[in-house]
Amino acid sequence: MPALLPDCYHFERVMVSFEAARLAAMALATPLDLRDDVPLAHARGRILAAPIEAPRSLPPFDQAAMDGYAVHIAGKGGVPSVLPVTGRTIAGDPPGVLAPGTAHRIMTGAALPSGADTVVMQEHVTRRGDLVQLGLDLKPGAHIRRAGEDVTQGSVVLDRGRIIGWKEIALLGALGIDTVAVVRPLRITVLTTGSELHAAGTPLPPGAIYDSNGPMLAALLAGPNIDVVSLTFSDDPAAITRALQEIKETADIVITSAGMSVGEGDHVRDAVLRAGGELDVVKVAMKPGKPLAFGKLGNACFVGLPGNPQAAAFAALAFVRPMTRVLLGQAPVDRMTAEMTFTFTHKPDRTDLLPVRLSVERGRLIAHRCGPDGSHRIMTMACADAIVIVPNAQTAVEAGAVLEVLPFDQSHSDA
Numbered sequence: 001m002p003a004l005l006p007d008c009y010h011f012e013r014v015m016v017s018f019e020a021a022r023l024a025a026m027a028l029a030t031p032l033d034l035r036d037d038v039p040l041a042h043a044r045g046r047i048l049a050a051p052i053e054a055p056r057s058l059p060p061f062d063q064a065a066m067d068g069y070a071v072h073i074a075g076k077g078g079v080p081s082v083l084p085v086t087g088r089t090i091a092g093d094p095p096g097v098l099a100p101g102t103a104h105r106i107m108t109g110a111a112l113p114s115g116a117d118t119v120v121m122q123e124h125v126t127r128r129g130d131l132v133q134l135g136l137d138l139k140p141g142a143h144i145r146r147a148g149e150d151v152t153q154g155s156v157v158l159d160r161g162r163i164i165g166w167k168e169i170a171l172l173g174a175l176g177i178d179t180v181a182v183v184r185p186l187r188i189t190v191l192t193t194g195s196e197l198h199a200a201g202t203p204l205p206p207g208a209i210y211d212s213n214g215p216m217l218a219a220l221l222a223g224p225n226i227d228v229v230s231l232t233f234s235d236d237p238a239a240i241t242r243a244l245q246e247i248k249e250t251a252d253i254v255i256t257s258a259g260m261s262v263g264e265g266d267h268v269r270d271a272v273l274r275a276g277g278e279l280d281v282v283k284v285a286m287k288p289g290k291p292l293a294f295g296k297l298g299n300a301c302f303v304g305l306p307g308n309p310q311a312a313a314f315a316a317l318a319f320v321r322p323m324t325r326v327l328l329g330q331a332p333v334d335r336m337t338a339e340m341t342f343t344f345t346h347k348p349d350r351t352d353l354l355p356v357r358l359s360v361e362r363g364r365l366i367a368h369r370c371g372p373d374g375s376h377r378i379m380t381m382a383c384a385d386a387i388v389i390v391p392n393a394q395t396a397v398e399a400g401a402v403l404e405v406l407p408f409d410q411s412h413s414d415a
Protein backbone atom coordinates (compact mmCIF):
# COMPACT_ATOMS: atom_id res chain seq x y z
CA MET A 1 0.00 0.00 0.00
CA PRO A 2 1.71 3.29 -1.09
CA ALA A 3 2.15 5.98 1.56
CA LEU A 4 -0.40 8.77 1.37
CA LEU A 5 0.97 12.14 0.36
CA PRO A 6 0.10 15.26 2.34
CA ASP A 7 -1.23 17.12 -0.71
CA CYS A 8 -3.74 14.39 -1.65
CA TYR A 9 -4.79 13.91 1.91
CA HIS A 10 -8.44 13.49 2.68
CA PHE A 11 -8.67 11.93 6.10
CA GLU A 12 -12.40 11.70 5.84
CA ARG A 13 -12.48 9.81 2.57
CA VAL A 14 -9.63 7.33 2.72
CA MET A 15 -10.88 4.32 4.64
CA VAL A 16 -9.48 0.78 4.47
CA SER A 17 -11.01 -2.48 5.66
CA PHE A 18 -9.94 -4.06 8.95
CA GLU A 19 -8.19 -6.92 7.14
CA ALA A 20 -6.34 -4.53 4.80
CA ALA A 21 -5.27 -2.51 7.84
CA ARG A 22 -4.00 -5.70 9.50
CA LEU A 23 -1.84 -6.44 6.48
CA ALA A 24 -0.62 -2.84 6.28
CA ALA A 25 0.38 -2.90 9.96
CA MET A 26 2.36 -6.10 9.48
CA ALA A 27 4.02 -4.74 6.33
CA LEU A 28 5.33 -1.73 8.26
CA ALA A 29 7.20 -3.88 10.76
CA THR A 30 10.49 -5.58 9.87
CA PRO A 31 12.53 -7.65 12.35
CA LEU A 32 14.99 -5.55 14.36
CA ASP A 33 17.77 -8.13 14.47
CA LEU A 34 19.63 -6.40 17.31
CA ARG A 35 20.93 -8.41 20.23
CA ASP A 36 22.11 -8.19 23.82
CA ASP A 37 24.17 -10.72 25.74
CA VAL A 38 22.55 -11.39 29.13
CA PRO A 39 23.52 -13.61 32.06
CA LEU A 40 21.35 -16.73 32.32
CA ALA A 41 19.97 -15.45 35.65
CA HIS A 42 18.44 -12.47 33.81
CA ALA A 43 17.32 -14.29 30.68
CA ARG A 44 13.83 -15.32 31.80
CA GLY A 45 11.18 -14.11 29.35
CA ARG A 46 13.72 -12.93 26.76
CA ILE A 47 13.86 -14.17 23.16
CA LEU A 48 16.83 -16.15 21.85
CA ALA A 49 18.62 -14.19 19.12
CA ALA A 50 20.53 -17.23 17.84
CA PRO A 51 20.07 -21.00 18.01
CA ILE A 52 21.79 -22.83 20.86
CA GLU A 53 24.06 -25.76 19.96
CA ALA A 54 24.85 -28.11 22.81
CA PRO A 55 28.50 -27.58 23.82
CA ARG A 56 28.43 -31.00 25.54
CA SER A 57 26.29 -34.09 25.79
CA LEU A 58 23.73 -34.74 28.50
CA PRO A 59 24.29 -36.76 30.52
CA PRO A 60 27.95 -35.86 30.04
CA PHE A 61 29.12 -39.41 30.99
CA ASP A 62 27.59 -42.85 31.66
CA GLN A 63 26.18 -42.70 35.16
CA ALA A 64 24.16 -44.67 37.72
CA ALA A 65 20.41 -44.05 37.82
CA MET A 66 20.04 -45.72 41.25
CA ASP A 67 21.96 -46.15 44.49
CA GLY A 68 23.39 -49.66 44.45
CA TYR A 69 26.24 -51.67 42.99
CA ALA A 70 27.92 -51.52 39.58
CA VAL A 71 28.76 -54.94 38.18
CA HIS A 72 29.71 -56.57 34.88
CA ILE A 73 27.32 -59.33 33.80
CA ALA A 74 27.16 -59.22 29.97
CA GLY A 75 28.17 -62.36 28.07
CA LYS A 76 28.86 -64.36 31.17
CA GLY A 77 25.58 -66.23 31.50
CA GLY A 78 25.19 -64.72 34.91
CA VAL A 79 27.66 -63.70 37.60
CA PRO A 80 28.49 -65.41 40.87
CA SER A 81 25.70 -64.50 43.28
CA VAL A 82 28.22 -63.29 45.90
CA LEU A 83 30.85 -60.68 44.97
CA PRO A 84 33.41 -58.74 46.98
CA VAL A 85 32.86 -54.97 47.04
CA THR A 86 36.14 -53.39 45.93
CA GLY A 87 35.39 -49.76 45.07
CA ARG A 88 33.04 -46.86 45.67
CA THR A 89 31.97 -43.87 43.55
CA ILE A 90 29.61 -41.12 44.66
CA ALA A 91 28.21 -38.28 42.52
CA GLY A 92 31.01 -35.84 41.76
CA ASP A 93 33.84 -38.40 42.00
CA PRO A 94 35.89 -39.02 38.87
CA PRO A 95 35.03 -42.33 37.15
CA GLY A 96 36.62 -45.36 38.86
CA VAL A 97 37.48 -48.83 37.59
CA LEU A 98 35.52 -52.01 38.29
CA ALA A 99 37.92 -54.79 39.21
CA PRO A 100 36.94 -57.99 37.33
CA GLY A 101 34.74 -60.33 39.36
CA THR A 102 33.81 -57.68 41.92
CA ALA A 103 30.98 -55.24 42.70
CA HIS A 104 31.50 -51.46 42.98
CA ARG A 105 29.39 -49.39 45.40
CA ILE A 106 27.75 -46.54 43.44
CA MET A 107 25.28 -43.70 44.09
CA THR A 108 22.70 -42.06 41.84
CA GLY A 109 24.39 -39.67 39.39
CA ALA A 110 27.87 -41.09 39.99
CA ALA A 111 30.06 -41.93 36.99
CA LEU A 112 29.87 -45.59 36.04
CA PRO A 113 33.26 -47.25 36.64
CA SER A 114 34.92 -48.53 33.51
CA GLY A 115 34.24 -52.22 33.03
CA ALA A 116 30.74 -52.08 34.57
CA ASP A 117 27.65 -52.65 32.41
CA THR A 118 24.83 -52.84 34.98
CA VAL A 119 23.73 -51.19 38.21
CA VAL A 120 21.86 -53.36 40.72
CA MET A 121 19.62 -51.41 43.13
CA GLN A 122 20.70 -51.76 46.74
CA GLU A 123 17.18 -52.95 47.65
CA HIS A 124 17.85 -56.02 45.46
CA VAL A 125 21.05 -57.19 47.20
CA THR A 126 22.06 -58.39 50.63
CA ARG A 127 25.19 -56.80 52.01
CA ARG A 128 27.35 -58.78 54.43
CA GLY A 129 30.53 -56.96 55.45
CA ASP A 130 32.64 -56.53 52.30
CA LEU A 131 30.52 -59.01 50.35
CA VAL A 132 27.33 -58.43 48.46
CA GLN A 133 24.84 -61.12 47.50
CA LEU A 134 22.97 -60.32 44.27
CA GLY A 135 19.37 -61.30 43.58
CA LEU A 136 18.52 -63.76 40.80
CA ASP A 137 16.72 -61.64 38.23
CA LEU A 138 19.58 -59.41 37.07
CA LYS A 139 18.83 -57.27 34.02
CA PRO A 140 21.96 -56.54 31.96
CA GLY A 141 22.32 -52.81 31.28
CA ALA A 142 19.79 -51.83 33.95
CA HIS A 143 19.83 -48.50 35.81
CA ILE A 144 22.42 -46.76 33.66
CA ARG A 145 21.90 -43.30 32.14
CA ARG A 146 23.95 -43.32 28.96
CA ALA A 147 26.13 -40.35 27.96
CA GLY A 148 24.27 -38.26 25.36
CA GLU A 149 20.93 -40.08 25.67
CA ASP A 150 19.20 -36.79 26.56
CA VAL A 151 21.24 -34.31 24.46
CA THR A 152 23.92 -35.02 21.86
CA GLN A 153 26.90 -32.65 21.78
CA GLY A 154 26.62 -30.29 18.78
CA SER A 155 22.87 -30.73 18.29
CA VAL A 156 20.62 -27.64 18.13
CA VAL A 157 18.63 -27.72 21.35
CA LEU A 158 16.84 -24.35 21.18
CA ASP A 159 15.88 -22.43 18.06
CA ARG A 160 16.23 -18.74 17.49
CA GLY A 161 13.03 -16.92 18.53
CA ARG A 162 12.36 -19.24 21.47
CA ILE A 163 11.19 -17.48 24.62
CA ILE A 164 13.42 -18.43 27.53
CA GLY A 165 11.32 -19.83 30.37
CA TRP A 166 12.12 -22.04 33.33
CA LYS A 167 12.57 -25.19 31.27
CA GLU A 168 14.90 -23.50 28.78
CA ILE A 169 16.89 -22.15 31.75
CA ALA A 170 17.14 -25.73 33.07
CA LEU A 171 18.53 -26.89 29.73
CA LEU A 172 20.97 -23.99 29.34
CA GLY A 173 22.12 -24.37 32.93
CA ALA A 174 22.71 -28.11 32.49
CA LEU A 175 24.77 -27.37 29.39
CA GLY A 176 26.91 -24.93 31.39
CA ILE A 177 25.83 -21.90 29.35
CA ASP A 178 25.97 -18.80 31.56
CA THR A 179 25.39 -16.05 28.97
CA VAL A 180 22.84 -16.00 26.16
CA ALA A 181 22.37 -13.80 23.11
CA VAL A 182 18.83 -12.41 23.23
CA VAL A 183 16.87 -9.99 21.08
CA ARG A 184 17.31 -6.39 22.24
CA PRO A 185 14.08 -5.13 23.87
CA LEU A 186 11.74 -3.21 21.66
CA ARG A 187 11.44 0.48 22.53
CA ILE A 188 7.92 1.86 22.42
CA THR A 189 7.06 5.44 23.22
CA VAL A 190 3.41 6.13 24.03
CA LEU A 191 2.41 9.75 23.67
CA THR A 192 -1.02 10.51 25.10
CA THR A 193 -2.42 13.78 23.85
CA GLY A 194 -5.29 15.85 25.19
CA SER A 195 -5.64 19.13 27.05
CA GLU A 196 -8.14 17.41 29.36
CA LEU A 197 -5.60 14.88 30.65
CA HIS A 198 -4.15 14.87 34.15
CA ALA A 199 -2.05 12.25 35.88
CA ALA A 200 -3.62 10.13 38.63
CA GLY A 201 -2.70 11.47 42.04
CA THR A 202 -2.92 15.13 40.96
CA PRO A 203 -5.92 17.45 41.56
CA LEU A 204 -8.56 17.31 38.80
CA PRO A 205 -9.94 20.68 37.60
CA PRO A 206 -13.55 20.86 36.35
CA GLY A 207 -13.88 19.40 32.83
CA ALA A 208 -10.63 17.46 33.08
CA ILE A 209 -10.13 13.67 33.30
CA TYR A 210 -7.37 11.39 34.43
CA ASP A 211 -5.15 9.86 31.74
CA SER A 212 -6.00 6.17 31.63
CA ASN A 213 -4.79 5.37 28.10
CA GLY A 214 -1.16 6.10 28.97
CA PRO A 215 -0.94 3.66 31.89
CA MET A 216 -3.23 1.20 30.07
CA LEU A 217 -1.13 1.05 26.90
CA ALA A 218 2.09 0.76 28.88
CA ALA A 219 0.61 -2.17 30.81
CA LEU A 220 -0.87 -3.77 27.69
CA LEU A 221 2.39 -3.63 25.74
CA ALA A 222 5.29 -3.73 28.20
CA GLY A 223 7.01 -7.04 28.92
CA PRO A 224 10.41 -8.67 29.25
CA ASN A 225 11.13 -7.79 25.59
CA ILE A 226 9.30 -4.49 25.35
CA ASP A 227 10.25 -1.28 27.17
CA VAL A 228 7.59 1.41 27.18
CA VAL A 229 8.11 5.12 27.83
CA SER A 230 4.95 7.21 28.38
CA LEU A 231 4.63 10.96 27.76
CA THR A 232 1.61 13.27 27.85
CA PHE A 233 1.01 16.47 25.83
CA SER A 234 -1.87 18.90 25.65
CA ASP A 235 -3.53 19.50 22.25
CA ASP A 236 -0.71 21.80 21.10
CA PRO A 237 0.23 20.97 17.49
CA ALA A 238 3.71 22.53 17.69
CA ALA A 239 4.58 20.74 20.93
CA ILE A 240 3.29 17.40 19.59
CA THR A 241 5.28 17.85 16.36
CA ARG A 242 8.47 18.64 18.31
CA ALA A 243 7.92 15.64 20.58
CA LEU A 244 7.42 13.32 17.59
CA GLN A 245 10.62 14.65 15.97
CA GLU A 246 12.57 13.77 19.09
CA ILE A 247 10.90 10.44 19.82
CA LYS A 248 11.41 9.07 16.30
CA GLU A 249 15.18 9.04 16.89
CA THR A 250 14.99 6.62 19.79
CA ALA A 251 11.79 4.56 19.50
CA ASP A 252 11.09 1.46 17.40
CA ILE A 253 7.35 2.15 17.63
CA VAL A 254 5.76 5.52 18.32
CA ILE A 255 2.17 5.31 19.52
CA THR A 256 -0.09 8.28 20.01
CA SER A 257 -3.44 8.24 21.79
CA ALA A 258 -6.29 10.60 20.79
CA GLY A 259 -6.32 13.64 18.52
CA MET A 260 -7.16 11.37 15.56
CA SER A 261 -10.66 12.52 14.76
CA VAL A 262 -12.02 15.69 13.15
CA GLY A 263 -12.37 17.89 16.24
CA GLU A 264 -10.63 21.23 16.61
CA GLY A 265 -8.14 19.76 19.05
CA ASP A 266 -7.27 16.79 16.81
CA HIS A 267 -3.79 17.45 15.40
CA VAL A 268 -1.91 14.18 15.52
CA ARG A 269 -1.98 13.17 11.83
CA ASP A 270 -0.84 16.64 10.75
CA ALA A 271 1.86 16.59 13.41
CA VAL A 272 3.16 13.23 12.10
CA LEU A 273 3.45 14.65 8.59
CA ARG A 274 5.10 17.83 9.85
CA ALA A 275 7.55 15.75 11.85
CA GLY A 276 8.66 14.09 8.59
CA GLY A 277 6.50 11.00 8.85
CA GLU A 278 4.30 9.34 6.28
CA LEU A 279 0.94 7.63 6.77
CA ASP A 280 -0.13 4.45 4.96
CA VAL A 281 -3.54 4.13 6.65
CA VAL A 282 -5.57 6.99 8.09
CA LYS A 283 -8.98 5.48 8.81
CA VAL A 284 -10.22 1.93 9.24
CA ALA A 285 -13.73 0.55 8.67
CA MET A 286 -14.06 -0.79 12.18
CA LYS A 287 -15.88 -0.05 15.42
CA PRO A 288 -14.50 0.98 17.76
CA GLY A 289 -11.31 2.44 16.39
CA LYS A 290 -12.25 4.03 13.08
CA PRO A 291 -9.99 7.10 13.48
CA LEU A 292 -6.78 5.08 13.38
CA ALA A 293 -3.53 5.72 11.48
CA PHE A 294 -0.35 3.78 10.67
CA GLY A 295 2.81 4.82 8.97
CA LYS A 296 6.51 5.50 9.37
CA LEU A 297 8.20 8.20 11.42
CA GLY A 298 11.88 8.04 10.54
CA ASN A 299 12.86 4.41 11.14
CA ALA A 300 10.10 3.98 13.71
CA CYS A 301 6.68 2.50 13.03
CA PHE A 302 3.94 4.97 13.84
CA VAL A 303 0.48 4.01 15.14
CA GLY A 304 -2.05 6.73 15.92
CA LEU A 305 -4.74 5.32 18.21
CA PRO A 306 -8.10 6.95 18.86
CA GLY A 307 -8.74 8.46 22.27
CA ASN A 308 -11.72 6.45 23.48
CA PRO A 309 -10.25 3.83 25.83
CA GLN A 310 -11.86 0.74 24.22
CA ALA A 311 -10.90 1.99 20.76
CA ALA A 312 -7.28 2.55 21.87
CA ALA A 313 -7.01 -0.81 23.65
CA PHE A 314 -8.67 -2.92 20.96
CA ALA A 315 -6.64 -1.35 18.17
CA ALA A 316 -3.48 -1.95 20.21
CA LEU A 317 -4.46 -5.63 20.60
CA ALA A 318 -5.39 -6.05 16.94
CA PHE A 319 -2.53 -4.13 15.34
CA VAL A 320 0.27 -3.16 17.72
CA ARG A 321 0.72 -6.53 19.43
CA PRO A 322 1.19 -8.38 16.12
CA MET A 323 3.61 -5.65 14.96
CA THR A 324 5.71 -6.13 18.10
CA ARG A 325 6.01 -9.85 17.33
CA VAL A 326 7.30 -9.13 13.81
CA LEU A 327 9.80 -6.56 15.12
CA LEU A 328 11.02 -9.06 17.72
CA GLY A 329 11.40 -11.78 15.07
CA GLN A 330 8.64 -13.98 16.47
CA ALA A 331 6.21 -16.05 14.45
CA PRO A 332 2.63 -14.76 14.36
CA VAL A 333 0.27 -16.19 16.96
CA ASP A 334 -2.20 -18.70 15.49
CA ARG A 335 -5.63 -17.17 15.24
CA MET A 336 -8.01 -18.44 17.94
CA THR A 337 -11.71 -18.99 17.53
CA ALA A 338 -14.59 -19.26 19.98
CA GLU A 339 -18.28 -20.05 19.81
CA MET A 340 -20.62 -17.11 20.36
CA THR A 341 -23.41 -17.28 22.94
CA PHE A 342 -25.20 -14.18 21.62
CA THR A 343 -26.70 -12.71 18.48
CA PHE A 344 -25.36 -9.52 16.93
CA THR A 345 -26.08 -7.42 13.85
CA HIS A 346 -24.01 -4.59 12.45
CA LYS A 347 -23.68 -2.28 9.47
CA PRO A 348 -22.31 -3.92 6.32
CA ASP A 349 -18.73 -3.02 5.32
CA ARG A 350 -17.63 -2.54 8.90
CA THR A 351 -15.74 -4.88 11.22
CA ASP A 352 -16.87 -4.81 14.84
CA LEU A 353 -14.65 -5.63 17.81
CA LEU A 354 -16.79 -6.70 20.77
CA PRO A 355 -15.60 -7.18 24.35
CA VAL A 356 -16.32 -10.74 25.52
CA ARG A 357 -15.59 -13.08 28.41
CA LEU A 358 -14.20 -16.47 27.48
CA SER A 359 -14.96 -19.77 29.19
CA VAL A 360 -14.21 -23.38 28.36
CA GLU A 361 -17.28 -25.60 28.29
CA ARG A 362 -17.03 -29.31 27.41
CA GLY A 363 -13.62 -28.61 25.87
CA ARG A 364 -14.89 -25.75 23.64
CA LEU A 365 -13.99 -22.08 23.94
CA ILE A 366 -17.14 -20.01 24.43
CA ALA A 367 -17.50 -16.20 24.15
CA HIS A 368 -20.04 -14.34 26.31
CA ARG A 369 -20.91 -10.77 25.39
CA CYS A 370 -19.91 -7.99 27.84
CA GLY A 371 -21.83 -4.75 28.01
CA PRO A 372 -23.14 -2.13 28.06
CA ASP A 373 -21.82 -0.87 24.70
CA GLY A 374 -19.73 2.27 24.29
CA SER A 375 -16.08 2.71 23.43
CA HIS A 376 -15.68 5.20 26.31
CA ARG A 377 -16.70 2.53 28.87
CA ILE A 378 -13.72 1.27 30.83
CA MET A 379 -15.81 -0.86 33.20
CA THR A 380 -17.18 -2.92 30.31
CA MET A 381 -13.62 -3.55 29.17
CA ALA A 382 -12.55 -4.43 32.70
CA CYS A 383 -15.23 -7.18 32.79
CA ALA A 384 -13.99 -8.72 29.53
CA ASP A 385 -10.92 -10.83 28.82
CA ALA A 386 -10.96 -10.88 25.01
CA ILE A 387 -12.40 -9.24 21.94
CA VAL A 388 -14.29 -11.03 19.22
CA ILE A 389 -13.82 -9.89 15.63
CA VAL A 390 -17.10 -9.72 13.72
CA PRO A 391 -15.95 -9.47 10.10
CA ASN A 392 -17.47 -6.92 7.73
CA ALA A 393 -18.90 -9.65 5.50
CA GLN A 394 -20.94 -11.08 8.34
CA THR A 395 -23.77 -8.64 9.07
CA ALA A 396 -25.66 -11.00 11.40
CA VAL A 397 -24.09 -13.29 13.98
CA GLU A 398 -26.23 -16.13 15.32
CA ALA A 399 -25.62 -17.85 18.64
CA GLY A 400 -23.32 -20.80 17.93
CA ALA A 401 -21.31 -18.93 15.25
CA VAL A 402 -17.55 -19.49 15.46
CA LEU A 403 -15.51 -16.29 15.16
CA GLU A 404 -11.95 -15.14 15.73
CA VAL A 405 -11.11 -13.92 19.24
CA LEU A 406 -8.10 -11.98 20.52
CA PRO A 407 -7.45 -12.70 24.22
CA PHE A 408 -6.28 -9.71 26.26
CA ASP A 409 -3.51 -11.85 27.77
CA GLN A 410 -1.48 -14.34 25.78
CA SER A 411 0.65 -15.66 28.58
CA HIS A 412 1.70 -18.79 26.65
CA SER A 413 3.03 -16.77 23.73
CA ASP A 414 3.72 -13.26 24.99
CA ALA A 415 6.98 -11.59 24.25
Ligand SMILES: Nc1nc2c(c(=O)[nH]1)N[C@H]1C(S)=C(S)[C@@H](COP(=O)(O)OP(=O)(O)OC[C@H]3O[C@@H](n4cnc5c(N)ncnc54)[C@H](O)[C@@H]3O)O[C@H]1N2
Binding pocket: 192, 193, 194, 196, 197, 209, 210, 211, 212, 213, 214, 257, 258, 259, 260, 261, 262, 263, 266, 288, 289, 290, 291, 305, 306, 307, 308, 309, 311, 375, 376
Ligand atom coordinates in the same frame (compact mmCIF):
# COMPACT_ATOMS: atom_id res chain seq x y z
N1 LIG B 1 -17.62 14.44 14.28
C1 LIG B 1 -17.02 13.30 14.62
N2 LIG B 1 -16.68 13.11 15.90
C2 LIG B 1 -16.09 11.96 16.26
C3 LIG B 1 -15.84 10.96 15.31
C4 LIG B 1 -16.17 11.21 13.98
O1 LIG B 1 -15.96 10.37 13.08
N3 LIG B 1 -16.75 12.39 13.67
N4 LIG B 1 -15.29 9.79 15.73
C5 LIG B 1 -15.54 9.41 17.08
C6 LIG B 1 -14.78 8.26 17.43
S1 LIG B 1 -15.28 6.81 16.75
C7 LIG B 1 -13.75 8.31 18.29
S2 LIG B 1 -12.96 6.87 18.78
C8 LIG B 1 -13.25 9.53 18.83
C9 LIG B 1 -11.76 9.56 18.54
O2 LIG B 1 -11.34 10.79 18.80
P1 LIG B 1 -9.86 11.23 18.95
O3 LIG B 1 -8.90 10.16 18.64
O4 LIG B 1 -9.71 12.50 18.21
O5 LIG B 1 -9.76 11.44 20.50
P2 LIG B 1 -10.33 12.62 21.36
O6 LIG B 1 -11.47 13.26 20.68
O7 LIG B 1 -9.24 13.48 21.78
O8 LIG B 1 -10.86 11.78 22.60
C10 LIG B 1 -11.94 10.89 22.49
C11 LIG B 1 -12.38 10.54 23.93
O9 LIG B 1 -11.36 9.83 24.57
C12 LIG B 1 -10.96 10.47 25.79
N5 LIG B 1 -9.53 10.33 25.98
C13 LIG B 1 -8.57 10.83 25.20
N6 LIG B 1 -7.36 10.53 25.68
C14 LIG B 1 -7.55 9.81 26.79
C15 LIG B 1 -6.67 9.23 27.73
N7 LIG B 1 -5.34 9.31 27.59
N8 LIG B 1 -7.20 8.57 28.78
C16 LIG B 1 -8.56 8.47 28.90
N9 LIG B 1 -9.43 9.00 28.02
C17 LIG B 1 -8.94 9.68 27.00
C18 LIG B 1 -11.33 11.92 25.55
O10 LIG B 1 -11.43 12.66 26.73
C19 LIG B 1 -12.62 11.78 24.77
O11 LIG B 1 -13.69 11.55 25.64
O12 LIG B 1 -13.83 10.63 18.23
C20 LIG B 1 -15.27 10.52 18.07
N10 LIG B 1 -15.75 11.78 17.59
Ligand code: MOO
Binding pocket: 286, 287, 288, 289, 290, 291, 306, 308, 310, 311, 375, 376
Ligand atom coordinates in the same frame (compact mmCIF):
# COMPACT_ATOMS: atom_id res chain seq x y z
O1 MOO C 1 -13.32 4.40 17.88
MO1 MOO C 1 -14.65 5.17 18.25
O2 MOO C 1 -14.50 4.79 19.86
O3 MOO C 1 -15.15 3.93 17.16
O4 MOO C 1 -16.23 4.80 18.78
